[in-house]
Amino acid sequence: MxxxxxxxxxxxxxxxxxxxxxxxxxxxxxxxxxxxxxxxxxxxxxxxxxxxxxxxxxxxxxxxxxxxxxxxxxxxxxxxxxxxxxxxxxxxxxxxxxxxxxxxxxxxxxxxxxxxxxxxxxxxxxxxxxxxxxxxxxxxxxxxxxxxxxxxxxxxxxxxxxxxxxxxxxxxxxxxxxxxxxxxxxxxxxxxxNRVPSAGDVEKARVLKEEGNELVKKGNHKKAIEKYSESLLCSNLESATYSNRALCYLVLKQYTEAVKDCTEALKLDGKNVKAFYRRAQAHKALKDYKSSFADISNLLQIEPRNGPAQKLRQEVKQNLH
CATH class of the missing domain: 1.25.40.10 (Tetratricopeptide repeat domain)
Structure with missing residues (x-):
């Protein structure tokens, strides 16, 4: 058969x-x-x-x-x-x-x-x-x-x-x-x-980060993300690189990625004001107002007179009620 x-x-x-x-x-x-x-x-x-x-x-x-x-x-x-x-x-x-x-x-x-x-x-x-x-x-x-x-x-x-x-x-x-x-x-x-970057890696990461910064100034956020990502492959110990890439993700409305990058930035530098502010913005866009308010509160403990943060706190506060 x-x-x-x-x-x-x-x-x-x-x-x-x-x-x-x-x-x-x-x-x-x-x-x-x-x-x-x-x-x-x-x-x-x-x-x-x-x-x-x-x-x-x-x-x-x-x-x-x-x-x-x-x-x-x-x-x-x-x-x-x-x-x-x-x-x-x-x-x-x-x-x-x-x-x-x-x-x-x-x-x-x-x-x-x-x-x-x-x-x-x-x-x-x-x-x-x-x-x-x-x-x-x-x-x-x-x-x-x-x-x-x-x-x-x-x-x-x-x-x-x-x-x-x-x-x-x-x-x-x-x-x-x-x-x-x-x-x-x-x-x-x-x-x-676990990889410890060499001095050459750190220098290359710095150069790539600066190239990313220049692309941001020109409004080319997609290419800037590529530069920051390459920089982080060389050395992932720079808090500002994560918070800078988070800015690009915010502009491109990729809010979840912005939150993730800000979190990595804050692991490296717990007083990174830009990371707190950008994560608060991303949380607000994702309608997670409680997390956004917490980030702004942490930021204002570091910089009590930060005007943009005070304004954002008022906006988020309105959504909490």
């Missing part, structure tokens, strides 16, 4: 996952493709399921060295669920293999906006041995410098700004390797916090 082939989307995806784990990438790709056809024939709108199937098939193409079809499937996955980490990483790897380094760099940088501790994205842009030392730039970064010159960053395609709503999505996306990703994130975060 001939074996019964799976016919539901769930069964086909599970069979594809099993084939992938066994190294049978062509078979897995066919199963994911069949699952996509079934899903699309049903006419049901399930963009996340469809996106995962495209992303999984892209992984098969990548394993088989079929980079162009990998890019195509990742792009389809991202059209359904924008800013998903796995298709972004897989597309970046495929672009890198095809030596399309500007496109790969953009995808890696996009991933780092979602989660700045994804090891493969960090390593794709800069080596960690140690960071910010030009002798240890990744192969891709060196290739970009060679092909585009010292101002190569200015010649890259635009890096999309990831909305806050997408920055937490990797925690809930359907993913076989979720536990591995969470473990990797935890390990990388610990390594970053």
């Amino acid at each position: 001939a074996p019964k082939f799976p016919d539901s989307v769930e069964e086909l995806r599970a069979a594809g996952n099993e084939s992938f784990r066994n190294g049978q990438y062509a078979e897995a790709s066919a199963l994911y493709g069949r699952a996509l056809r079934v899903l699309q024939a049903q006419g049901s709108s399930d963009p996340e399921e469809e996106s995962v199937l495209y992303s999984n098939r892209a992984a098969c193409h990548l394993k088989d060295g079929n980079c162009r079809d990998c890019i195509k499937d990742c792009t389809s996955a991202l059209a359904l669920v924008p800013f998903s980490i796995k298709p972004l990483l897989r597309r970046a790897s495929a672009y890198e293999a095809l030596e399309k380094y500007p496109m790969a760099y953009v995808d890696y940088k996009t991933v780092l906006q979602i989660d700045d501790n994804v090891t493969s994205a960090v390593e794709g842009i800069n080596s960690w041995k140690p960071p910010c030392n030009p002798a240890f730039f990744s192969r891709m970064t060196r290739a970009l410098m060679d092909s585009l010159g010292p101002e190569w960053r200015l010649k890259l395609p635009s890096i999309p700004l990831v909305p806050v709503s997408a920055q937490k999505r990797w925690n809930s996306l359907p993913s076989e390797n979720h536990k591995e990703m969470a473990k990797s994130k935890s390990k990388e975060t610990t390594a970053t916090k």
Whole structure:
């Protein structure tokens, strides 16, 4: 009796996952493709399921060295669920293999906006041995410098700004390797916090922070965030860098990220007035008036005559009643 082939989307995806784990990438790709056809024939709108199937098939193409079809499937996955980490990483790897380094760099940088501790994205842009030392730039970064010159960053395609709503999505996306990703994130975060920056790293961080400050003066807050983020990769011991990046997030209405950066700034300097003020502004925008009032109160204990803080306290106080 001939074996019964799976016919539901769930069964086909599970069979594809099993084939992938066994190294049978062509078979897995066919199963994911069949699952996509079934899903699309049903006419049901399930963009996340469809996106995962495209992303999984892209992984098969990548394993088989079929980079162009990998890019195509990742792009389809991202059209359904924008800013998903796995298709972004897989597309970046495929672009890198095809030596399309500007496109790969953009995808890696996009991933780092979602989660700045994804090891493969960090390593794709800069080596960690140690960071910010030009002798240890990744192969891709060196290739970009060679092909585009010292101002190569200015010649890259635009890096999309990831909305806050997408920055937490990797925690809930359907993913076989979720536990591995969470473990990797935890390990990388610990390594970053425990790393003692060298004098060269600290100097490079200072220069990058100043470049970020200049971009803020010009009103280019998106690029300033990139500079501050690079600075913090070199040395995460500067309170002002976090509070400066928080200002950019405030301007771009990414209030949750602003709160997070101000909190990091205050861990380093408990009397950082700007961090208290900006976190109060972010909390107010998020309608967390109690937290906003607490931050302003702490600020006014440090600077009792701070005019903007006194004004903000009155505004927040009205919402508390």
